[in-house]
Amino acid sequence: MLSTLSLDELLxxxxxxxxxxxxxxxxxxxxxxxxEPPVQDPGLNNPCEEGEISFQHQVLPIMISxxxxxxxxxxxxxxxxxxxxxxxxxRKEVSPGNANNSELYESITESDSDDIMPPPPAPRLTxxxxxxxxxxxxxxxxxxDCGAPCDPEASAFAADILPMLQNYCIGCHNAxxxxxxxxxxxxxxxxxxxxxxxxIGSMKYEVSFAPMPPSGSRLSxxxxxxxxxxxxxxxxxx
Ligand code: HEC
Numbered sequence: 001m002l003s004t005l006s007l008d009e010l011l012x013x014x015x016x017x018x019x020x021x022x023x024x025x026x027x028x029x030x031x032x033x034x035x036e037p038p039v040q041d042p043g044l045n046n047p048c049e050e051g052e053i054s055f056q057h058q059v060l061p062i063m064i065s066x067x068x069x070x071x072x073x074x075x076x077x078x079x080x081x082x083x084x085x086x087x088x089x090x091r092k093e094v095s096p097g098n099a100n101n102s103e104l105y106e107s108i109t110e111s112d113s114d115d116i117m118p119p120p121p122a123p124r125l126t127x128x129x130x131x132x133x134x135x136x137x138x139x140x141x142x143x144x145d146c147g148a149p150c151d152p153e154a155s156a157f158a159a160d161i162l163p164m165l166q167n168y169c170i171g172c173h174n175a176x177x178x179x180x181x182x183x184x185x186x187x188x189x190x191x192x193x194x195x196x197x198x199x200i201g202s203m204k205y206e207v208s209f210a211p212m213p214p215s216g217s218r219l220s221x222x223x224x225x226x227x228x229x230x231x232x233x234x235x236x237x238x
Contacts, residue, residue, distance in 0.1 A: 038213065041147055043220025048146035053136040055087060056145035057217045058167070062129050063090055064216035065171030066118050069179075085215070087143045096141035099134040108133065121176040123185070126166055150222035155229040156238045157187055164223055165190070168213050180210065187237045194235045200227055 041057035048054050067073045068085040075083050083089040084104075094102040107117035108125050116124065125133075136144075154160045165184050171177075173184040183189045184199075193199040202212035203219050219227075230236075 038211075038215055038218045039145070040218040041220035041223070042145075043147040043150050043222035044152070046147050048144065048148065051135075052144060052146060053132055053139060054144050054146045054148050055090075055136060055142065057148045057220070058132050059090070059136050060087070060216050061168045061213065062125065062132065062171070064213055065168060066122070066125060066129075067171070068216075069172055069177070072118070091141060091143075094137045094141045097138060099137040102137050105130075105134060105137060118171070123170065123174050123176075126163075128163060129167065132167075147220055147222075150220055150226070152222045152225045153229070155226045155233065157230065157236065158238065160226050161190075161230050162187075164219070164226070168217075168219060172213075191235065194231055200224070200231060203227060 039056060041054070053059065063073075063084040068083070071077050072079050073082050073084040075085055082093060084093070090104070093104040099105040107115070108130055110116040113120060118124070169184050172179040173182045175183060175185060182193065184193070190199065198209050201209035203224055205211040205218070
């Protein structure tokens, strides 16, 4: 039968078939679309300009860890109709160029403990984290994805490791919310996960551990190198 078709007719059939194949509706699983796969911070491969804040790799990790978890501002819970899991959604809560006029910034700097976000007993954002969010809004609230500043040689616990854990991990792993039974709030709490290999294993997305953070932005190779160096040098409380 094929031999009776002209080349033109075959071409039309092919185009029709492709059209039909592409028109079928996408299948959306129960419970909504799966979370977007984490993107890795490019770090020193594509560093931010001096002072420029990376939305994807500085602001978003704080949102994922401290706001967008279940029961609060993840897509399924959407408390107060606010979702803070990606750029489009976070952008709706800010007024670009004007942190002081942005609902998001007001909520994290609120003096009234009934209104402050995240709500107690969740730990408050640190002043460094509040500064990152303020600067990002004042710089125009753009969807920047340059690499966050990072020195691979800097690996002191207090100055380098703990602030990174604060931005990427502690919102889900603290005394009041310890996902997976894990608390990473302080040096003593972190050490058991250094000893069993799960701290670095989860950050490196090694198959035998749950990948961490589970969504948003993955740590840059530079940050992982800092943690590896800190561990190799004895995981000191320095
Ligand atoms: C959005 C919340 C969230 C964030 C952010 C997060 N975690 Fe987790 N973490 C979880 C959950 C949920 C589990 C339990 C997962 C499981 O067992 O499958 C977990 C489990 C773990 C475990 C145990 C893993 C294992 O396989 O034994 C470690 C270690 C851990 N997280 C470290 C981290 C580190 C380090 C970061 C930051 C780089 C981080 N987490 C960021 C939610 C989070």
